[in-house]
Structure formats: C-alpha cells, structure tokens
Amino acid sequence: MGYTKTVIKGISWMTGIRIAIRILTFVKTIVIARILNPAQFGVFGIATLVLTFVEIITETGINIFLVQKKDNIDKYVDTAWITSITRGFIIGAIIFATSSGITRFFSISEINTIALISIVPIIRGFINPSIIKQQKELLFKREFYYRTVIFIFETAMSIIFVIITNSVSGLIYAMILSAAFEAILSFFVIKPTPKLDFHILRFKEIIHQGKWITGSTVFNYFYQSGDNIAVGKLLGTGSLGLYDMAYKISLAPLSDFADTIAKVTFPVYVKISNNKDRLRRAFLKTFFFVFIIVVPIGLAISLFAKDIIILVLGEKWIGAIPALQILGIFGAIRAISVFSNTFFLSIKKQNIFMYINLVGLSVMAVLLIPLTINLGIFGAGLSALIGTLSTLPVIIFFIYKFFYYEK
Secondary structure, three states: OOOHHHHHHHHHHHHHHHHHHHHHHHHHHHHHHOOOOHHHHHHHHHHHHHHHHHHHHOOOOHHHHHHHOOOOOHHHHHHHHHHHHHHHHHHHHHHHHHHHHHHHHOOOOOHHHHHHOOHHHHHHOOOOHHHHHHHHOOOHHHHHHHHHHHHHHHHHHHHHHHHHHOOOHHHHHHHHHHHHHHHHHHHHHOOOOOOOOOOHHHHHHHHHHHHHHHHHHHHHHHHHHHHHHHHHHHHOHHHHHHHHHHHHHHHHHHHHHHHHHHHHHHHHHHHHOOOHHHHHHHHHHHHHHHHHHHHHHHHHHHHOHHHHHHHHOOHHHHHHHHHHHHHHHHHHHHHHHHHHHHHHHHOOOHHHHHHHHHHHHHHHHHHHHHHHHHHOHHHHHHHHHHHHHHHHHHHHHHHHHHHHOOO
C-alpha cells in the first residue's frame, strides 16, 4: 500500500491547521502587544517556561508510545488516562509549591501569576488519550477541525481577558479555559471514552518504552529554553519579553512547517519502518523538501527583521530586532533538526534523539552566559544558533549509519 497520496492529503490538512493558527496568532499578537509591554510578556514567558519544564521532567511518552504501537491501542486508553490525570496533579502541585522560589530566582514579584498557571496541567490531564488516534490513523481532516476550533476559542479568550484585566494574568485565564474546553471536546470527537480502570502491566509497558523520551525531552527543554532562562536571569524580564517575542516570530512559520511535515510523516514512517529501502526513499524526499522551504524563509526573516518587528508589534518592540536577525537563521536549522528527530522516533531510536539534544545543549551551554553578558539578546540567539548547527553532523552520522551499516 502506498502512502504518498495519504501524506499529501495529510500535509494539506495540517498546513491548513497551521495557516489558521498563524492567522489567529497574528491577530492576537497585534492586539495583545499593544496592551501589554515587554516586561509583562517576560513574566508570562517565565510562567510558561516553568510549566513546560515541569511537564517535561514528568514526561511519560504516552502519545509517542501509542503512535508507535502497530496494533490496536484501545486497551491502553484507560491506563493512559489515569496516568495523565495523576501526572497533571503532580505538575500542578510542583509549580504551586515552588512558585515563591521561582519568583525569587528571576527577581520578579508576580507570585500569583506563577501559582495560577499550576491549574493548567491539572485540567489538561483529563484530555481523552484516544485523541492521538487522529494522528495514528491519519485522520488529519478531523484533526484540522479539532485543533482549529480549540485555537479559535483560546485566541478569543486571550484577547477578551487581556482587555478586561490589562495584565498577563489574562493570558493564563485563557489557557485555563482553553484546557477545559479541549478536555470536554476530546470526549465527543473520538472513541473510546476512557474509564477509571488501571492496569499496572500496561502502565509499566508505557513507562518502559517512554524512558528515553523523558531523558531526551529534558535535554531538549534546556536546549530550547536555556537561552530564555539565561536572558530572564541575567538581563531581566524586559529583555526576556523582547527575546521571547523574537524567538516566537522566528520559529512560527518554520517550526509550523516542520511540525506539520513531521506530524504527518511520523505515523507513515512507523508503518513502513520494516522496509528500509522504502523508508530511506521516503525520508530523503521529505528531507530535501523541508530543506528548500525552510532555508529561504529563515534568511528572509533575518534580512527583514526590522520591518517584521515594526509591522507586527510596533515601535516599542524595536529592541527585539537584533535577536530576530540571528534567530531567523536559527529557526531554519532548528526546523531541519526537529524534522530529523521525528525519523528517529519512528524507528524507536529514542536514545539517538536524546544524544542529539545533549550535543546541542552542551555546545550552547558553554557559549550562552559569556555571549549573553557581552552581546545581550543577540548573544543569546547566537549561542542557540551555534548549538543547533553542532547537531547537524550528529544527525547525518546516525541517519547514514542506520541506512547503510545496520542490518
């Protein structure tokens, strides 16, 4: 059975999702950037950094496990749901308990903002795990409508609550309501509906398969967010707000494209992973397609950074221009790296995914503090770029080894 037409249809639907999300994000950004200032965005950036970090150190790899399973996954849904709920409460408790220490570390006073975001993972934990079947079974049309509706809701809530509160808390209220909306919606769009029925053997199987995912995502977190942490700590929330906004703008079109391709090809690669020749042809075609798209876009973002910042955000955000100039190139290289990582997940080589992230993190960590101190947010972006470039030889080596040396 050929998957070319399926992939093309999947990419079309997933691209539709990304376009819809980017249009809504553009509208949201224009409105919110003119209400909140860079320092307020910096506080929100710290809150989301904390949430993401705790989510990652408690990662179970459930979704990847379910996609990788080639047989029916319905028997795992109940156990996966209970695991997800438990994890959500653990994440929320950790964030709430450490909120005071986090505010002291970053020298900010908004402890209530950090504590408030602890509600988000608790609600997310109740999302129906069966929703992953939309990706696993290549139901991308359904995924399009599902994701678009959720993001429309979140965008509307973000704008409304920021206008009402005139504070960063409005963004977190929107996240809470959006999580609740998604949890409810997930029970209506796909079956089976999970029950409170826990199987210890299935839990152990999930955790055993996901152990490399946990390690790799921890390294990946610091690899992706170490520069944000350093900017927030060394340069303050105002600089973090500028840097985080430049980071999001640089990655938005590039990561959206790479993520779209990766999300569609991941389940397809899993299905053809036993045929190495077929897998090689599919991977190389997709890799070069990604390359010729993301590199020109990254260069354009770097060259027209000033125009993009002024047009999208306004004059008070011009301090983000130096970071965007370097992060445009970073975004292109990062998109190539992210797409390649999906290939390793599809052949159950999660350990290689971890090694790649460890290399990038190690190189960036050596450069991050001195470059940030001496060059500001441009230096932070430069350390991220060099770290990402260092992963490319590692990626090429392992891909070549798998196709030409491993039996």
